Amino acid sequence: MDICYKFSKESFLDFFKLMQSFGQVHAPVRVSEQSFSFRPVEKPEQIAFEALRTILPPKKMFFPQRETLISYSGKEVKDHTPEPLAQVLFGVHPCDLAGLGIMDNIFSAGPPDSHYLARRQATLVVGLSCMPDKHCFCNSMGTDFPHSAYDIFLTDIGEDYYLQIATTLGEKLFDPKPDFIKTIDDQDNQSYKDFWTNRDKAFTSNFKSDNLKQIFDLEKDNPVWEELGKRCLSCGNCTPVCPTCYCFDVIDVASLDGNSGSREREWDSCQFTGFAKVSGDFNFRPGPVDRLKFWYRHKLHGFDDSYGLKTCVGCGRCTVSCPADIDDIVGVVLRLQASQNESKKDESA
Ligand code: SF4
Ligand code: SF4
Structure with missing residues (x-):
């Protein structure tokens, strides 16, 4: 069961600094008129909060397009298992969280993939709510709501973000509890419910996936x-x-x-x-x-x-x-x- 709080959007800089205290923050950045990419960011103004889908999904952070597994010189063989620094992946939407959960399963099954898992374990994942466009059909696939693969999830409830903390890693970030984090009340819970209900109605594409x-x-x-x-x-x-x-x-x-x-x-x-x-x-x-x-x-x-x-x-x-x-x-x-x-x-x- 997630631990829930809220914080004002005006306090986003405080939240951003908290993420930076964990490691380098990566977030969706606008790279052309219509496209976005997860990139390292140094300040909140660089983040494209409106980004719906990035060109490449979060997998690129853990499973790069090309990497060296081992190298050799003469009889000496070097293992290239990465030793990544701590990092934060901010702005991951529910469908991409589901994708990340699937990749976690795949790269952990059988002999665990040390390269993928080293990067994954060094990463704090912060999810963010979104509204669908005409190409989204996560509601048909049952991946339209955050279920797993996130440490923290933010839902836009107007002037505030509704904050869910799902893991020990996420809990540690808020220990001790910073001043900008506020307790939620019934009204906040209702706003959270309203957001997800309205979002559900916003999908225009779907099919039944049971057959x-x-x-x-x-x-x-x-x-x-x-x-x-x-x-x-x-x-x-x-x-x-x-x-x-x-x-x-x-x-x-x-x-x-x-x-x-x-x-x-x-x-x-x-x-x-x-x-x-x-x-x-x-x-x-x-x-x-x-x-x-x-x-x-x-x-x-x-x-x-x-x-x-x-x-x-x-x-x-x-x-x-x-x-x-x-x-x-x-x-x-x-x-x-x-x-x-x-x-x-x-x-x-
Ligand atoms: S389905 Fe489309 S994107 Fe995929 S290989 Fe064919 S042309 Fe390329
Ligand atoms: S819509 Fe489905 S198949 Fe197409 S890129 Fe997304 S997850 Fe992959």
Whole structure:
């Protein structure tokens, strides 16, 4: 159960200084007219509070696009497990928190990923409420409310932020309790409830997500896949922007004299032509249709059995990043569901 307080928006500088006392603060910053990125900030004026989705999700803080795992020189091998300084990630919305929770699961399962976990454990995560735009569908995926992966969460309740503290790390930040932190009353609790109720009404895109496995199993030959496959450029844009896409490649880079080198890990994409190529020059997902179908299934029900969750958190990044207007997940699911309904009607006629 979270510990709840509030503080006035006028006191945000005090809260910011408190975050700085923990470590370097990273927050959404406007980087072009329409885009935002998590960047290090030194003062509150740099933060784009209006940012809805950043270009890359929070995963980039813990799972960088390229990193060295080990290096060698002669017979000496060096382990590059990071020793990160404490840092704060501010302004993470509920869908991205859900994405972070999924990545935490994935990188902790099996042999724990020391690189990811070292950075994750050094980070205080501060969530922030938001209002959806037309591309958001986290309400369909059950990720529209903060459930986990945050230490502190702020909800905008007008002149104040409603403050939830979820972890021991978060509690330590407020010990001793600073003067700008205030006790909440019934009115604040009502304002908090009103915010989330109004936000719920603000969604314009949604679908029912309780039959996705059935839809993807039964509609695997639906014409929609051929249509999308014809337009897909296999550019792979949709995967780096996804908060839960984690595929990577590991490559060995040797020096020309053969005496030194490194083992690098870098992001990969299941939408690239060569991703599923194996020895013998066989490619088990050779065309865009196969790759798109795989990706949609993976996002919308592929993890149901192993993790009991879906890996799409409804952030809308793939929709806004696809140069071919393909990744309209809501539109595709609604079409598949409509086909299913039609088939059921035909059977009962
Ligand atoms: S599949 Fe698209 S909408 Fe879903 S989490 Fe990934 S980027 Fe966001
Ligand atoms: S971003 Fe669009 S065009 Fe590019 S690989 Fe993904 S679905 Fe295909």
